[in-house]
Amino acid sequence: MYRYDQFDHQLTAERVAQFSDQVRRRLSGELAEDEFRILRLQNGVYMQIHAYMMRIAVPYGMVSAKQMRMLASIARKYDRGYGHFSTRQNIQFNWLKLQDVPAILADLASVEMHANQTSGNCIRNITSDEFAGVAHDEIIDPRPYAEILRQWSTFHPEFGYLPRKFKFSITGATQDRAAISINDIGLEAVKNAQGEIGFRVLVGGGLGRTPIIGSEIAAFVPWQHIITYAESIVRVFNEYGRRDNLYKARIKILVKAIGIDEFRRQVEEEWKFSKDGPSTITQAELDRVAACFTAPAYESLPQEDAAVAQQHNNKAFSNWLKRNVKPHKVAGYAAVVLSLKNSGIAPGDATAEQMDAAAELADKFSFGELRITHMQNLVLADVKRSDLFALWEEAKAQGLATPNIGLLTDVICCPGGDFCTLANARSITLAKAIDERFDNIDYLHDIGEIDLNISGCVNACGHHHVGHIGILGVDKSGEEWYQVSIGGSKGSPANIGKIIGRSFSFAQIPEVIARLLQVYVRERKTDERFIDTLRRSGIDPFVEYVYATPVVEDEKLLLPDYDLIKQGTPYDTPYYSPRF
Amino acid sequence: MLIKNNVLVTDEWTVLRLKEGEAADRVVVPAGKVIVPFPVWNCQHEALQGRRELGVWLASFERAEDLQDDINRFPVIAVDFHKFSDGRGYTLAYRLRTQLGFRGELRAMGDILRDQLFYLKRVGFDTFAVRADKDIQDALQGLSDFSLSYQASTDNALPLYRRVERGAAR
Numbered sequence: 001m002y003r004y005d006q007f008d009h010q011l012t013a014e015r016v017a018q019f020s021d022q023v024r025r026r027l028s029g030e031l032a033e034d035e036f037r038i039l040r041l042q043n044g045v046y047m048q049i050h051a052y053m054m055r056i057a058v059p060y061g062m063v064s065a066k067q068m069r070m071l072a073s074i075a076r077k078y079d080r081g082y083g084h085f086s087t088r089q090n091i092q093f094n095w096l097k098l099q100d101v102p103a104i105l106a107d108l109a110s111v112e113m114h115a116n117q118t119s120g121n122c123i124r125n126i127t128s129d130e131f132a133g134v135a136h137d138e139i140i141d142p143r144p145y146a147e148i149l150r151q152w153s154t155f156h157p158e159f160g161y162l163p164r165k166f167k168f169s170i171t172g173a174t175q176d177r178a179a180i181s182i183n184d185i186g187l188e189a190v191k192n193a194q195g196e197i198g199f200r201v202l203v204g205g206g207l208g209r210t211p212i213i214g215s216e217i218a219a220f221v222p223w224q225h226i227i228t229y230a231e232s233i234v235r236v237f238n239e240y241g242r243r244d245n246l247y248k249a250r251i252k253i254l255v256k257a258i259g260i261d262e263f264r265r266q267v268e269e270e271w272k273f274s275k276d277g278p279s280t281i282t283q284a285e286l287d288r289v290a291a292c293f294t295a296p297a298y299e300s301l302p303q304e305d306a307a308v309a310q311q312h313n314n315k316a317f318s319n320w321l322k323r324n325v326k327p328h329k330v331a332g333y334a335a336v337v338l339s340l341k342n343s344g345i346a347p348g349d350a351t352a353e354q355m356d357a358a359a360e361l362a363d364k365f366s367f368g369e370l371r372i373t374h375m376q377n378l379v380l381a382d383v384k385r386s387d388l389f390a391l392w393e394e395a396k397a398q399g400l401a402t403p404n405i406g407l408l409t410d411v412i413c414c415p416g417g418d419f420c421t422l423a424n425a426r427s428i429t430l431a432k433a434i435d436e437r438f439d440n441i442d443y444l445h446d447i448g449e450i451d452l453n454i455s456g457c458v459n460a461c462g463h464h465h466v467g468h469i470g471i472l473g474v475d476k477s478g479e480e481w482y483q484v485s486i487g488g489s490k491g492s493p494a495n496i497g498k499i500i501g502r503s504f505s506f507a508q509i510p511e512v513i514a515r516l517l518q519v520y521v522r523e524r525k526t527d528e529r530f531i532d533t534l535r536r537s538g539i540d541p542f543v544e545y546v547y548a549t550p551v552v553e554d555e556k557l558l559l560p561d562y563d564l565i566k567q568g569t570p571y572d573t574p575y576y577s578p579r580f
Numbered sequence: 581m582l583i584k585n586n587v588l589v590t591d592e593w594t595v596l597r598l599k600e601g602e603a604a605d606r607v608v609v610p611a612g613k614v615i616v617p618f619p620v621w622n623c624q625h626e627a628l629q630g631r632r633e634l635g636v637w638l639a640s641f642e643r644a645e646d647l648q649d650d651i652n653r654f655p656v657i658a659v660d661f662h663k664f665s666d667g668r669g670y671t672l673a674y675r676l677r678t679q680l681g682f683r684g685e686l687r688a689m690g691d692i693l694r695d696q697l698f699y700l701k702r703v704g705f706d707t708f709a710v711r712a713d714k715d716i717q718d719a720l721q722g723l724s725d726f727s728l729s730y731q732a733s734t735d736n737a738l739p740l741y742r743r744v745e746r747g748a749a750r
């Protein structure tokens with residue numbers, strides 16, 4: 001993991017002092033709310049209806065056990081005992097007081113963490129592959145580059161007031177697990193014919209009201225030039241991005257308006273000034289940062305071990321093995337996904353106890369490190385296969401071992417109508433209804449990998465456009481309806497799903513999903529995933545079947561005193577809309 | 581009052597702003613040290629050519645490149661921030677300094693507040709006309725929010741890793 005040197009510490013401390021003073025001036029009335037608003041957003045602080053929400057940066061998802069314990073302590077001390085891991089690999093706390101923020105930042109700084117630029121119209125936390133460094137299909141470990149870019153973008157004096165937020169994502173593997181095509185800039189490591197490392201650069205991807213897959217602006221930018229190249233892109237965006245309309249201000253709209261070729265020409269023109277200049281990355285700096293990401297002290301182990309093999313007749317364990325245990329490039333090791341998707345809680349929520357437990361597991365089984373995934377789960381990246389059974393038992397006791405990674409119930413869903421003031425429809429309650437309908441683990445395993453994404457409104461926080469099945473809450477004369485799309489994908493290759501037809505009621509959705517799955521089961525060939533079948537056969541057979549006969553509403557979902565509906569959610573007040 | 585090179589000084593310049601109905605080609609530029617809007621310079625170029633004590637100001641949507649031919653004939657160039665959240669002025673300043681080589685006074689004016697001064701200084705502004713209702717003495721403190729920075733900009737052409745030996749004591 002990256003470790004701060006004296007300069008990182010000093011900058012972080014100065015930032016804490018700066019924002020603490022800004023908070024003081026806000027509380028004393030010296031700073032007006034509209035002057036303070038942008039300052040607090042650049043420190044990840046949102047004002048909600050009932051409290052302040054704060055988003056803490058977890059750069060490219062890497063977190064140490066010590067840092068995780070600090071997050072648990074923040075949850076207990078300043079919040080209501082839980083936190084929410086986000087699709088950008090960060091963590092959010094929803095019930096804070098502004099007065100406490102300086103102390104929280106100081107606590108974070110003590111473990112080399114911060115909340116810099118986690119919101120606002122600036123360069124946000126850079127996301128990456130949660131299996132970086134251990135993936136079998138990796139060309140390079142992207143984390144040193146992600147860290148170098150993090151430092152470059154931190155307090156960049158020219159880019160603090162961009163037209164809109166700006167997101168980077170970087171992958172070093174052949175399979176894109178970092179969803180680079182739906183970021184403002186997506187970087188994919190490539191090796192050229194001479195064996196040199198560089199990046200294929202995508203620009204202008206994003207979801208929201210206008211979903212667009214990023215376009216290739218450069219096929220190969222040598223790694224030394226990635227800062228000057230990225231800086232040229234952001235500079236052109238800063239000058240020409242629209243500032244008159246919030247919904248047209250992202251770089252994707254600019255790229256679409258002038259076309260990728262013209263945009264590329266402008267960037268290249270700009271790049272002439274800085275290419276080969278002092279911001280070119282030096283080998284020494286790359287080496288210094290890369291030294292923080294060297295492999296831990298792996299033992300040399302056989303690939304499979306008896307302990308795991310013996311437990312194969314333990315069905316629950318082998319389900320977990322199948323879904324939550326991922327391959328590792330070193331023999332005898334595995335990467336383990338701890339699921340934060342349990343029925344009835346908001347996907348990505350974890351209690352302080354779970355955070356502490358995850359830290360404990362990391363110390364015990366995975367060299368004291370964890371990762372946060374953009375699917376809102378946790379990863380222990382370096383677990384000995386011989387420890388898997390012990391790990392499983394302990395994780396299970398903490399509710400962290402639901403064997404559903406990649407399955408229908410490993411859903412990405414936004415807070416929706418249960419929490420968010422902008423919502424047209426409920427998301428979490430719908431996820432629960434789906435969970436309940438498909439609670440047969442054997443069936444879920446048979447269906448296999450499928451991305452289900454739910455957004456409560458057109459702002460698309462649940463990334464419904466890139467779900468294999470995407471559900472969007474829509475408003476029809478004040479009523480809650482859902483539009484269904486299929487065939488989206490967030491990577492390898494990424495594309496936007498197609499809407500299947502007219503919308504459905506809340507109580508119809510579980511049956512709609514059942515029908516989509518029935519078509520899949522009917523049409524699939526051996527080893528084909530839902531998305532593969534769909535790509536091969538096209539959407540027509542799915543659409544025909546769903547609309548062939550009327551979709552009956554699940555009656556119990558209409559009963560106001562049905563448990564699932566009645567319980568609503570574990571929290572009684574709306575807490576956030578992550579939009580800004 | 582102004583902040584110039586980190587101290588308070590009295591402003592010797594007058595800023596000309598076009599009033600409703602005034603046209604850039606016809607407005608009368610008063611005598612003395614005046615900072616004129618770019619369109620006025622553009623239209624009255626020939627008449628104003630002889631005046632050495634003349635500054636020009638750019639709105640955030642105007643182009644630094646449009647001044648490039650005679651950039652160093654101006655003792656002052658100002659950038660007007662109609663809203664502090666409009667970040668185009670930062671890139672304008674960066675271009676004026678590093679790409680077009682402007683050496684005179686570069687002034688930030690308009691919605692200029694304490695909490696933006698550090699970034700403004702980094703991209704190349706040396707003079708700040710802080711918004712009139714704000715305490716300029718207090719604003720002065722904003723210039724020293726940080727004692728170092730990671731990336732290069734106008735104030736420092738080198739990124740941190742070329743300035744210091746990194747990775748030292750934790």
Ligand code: SF4
Nearest residue numbers: 414420423456457461
């Ligand atoms: S704003 Fe985002 S969180 Fe709120 S309902 Fe819409 S998509 Fe969901």
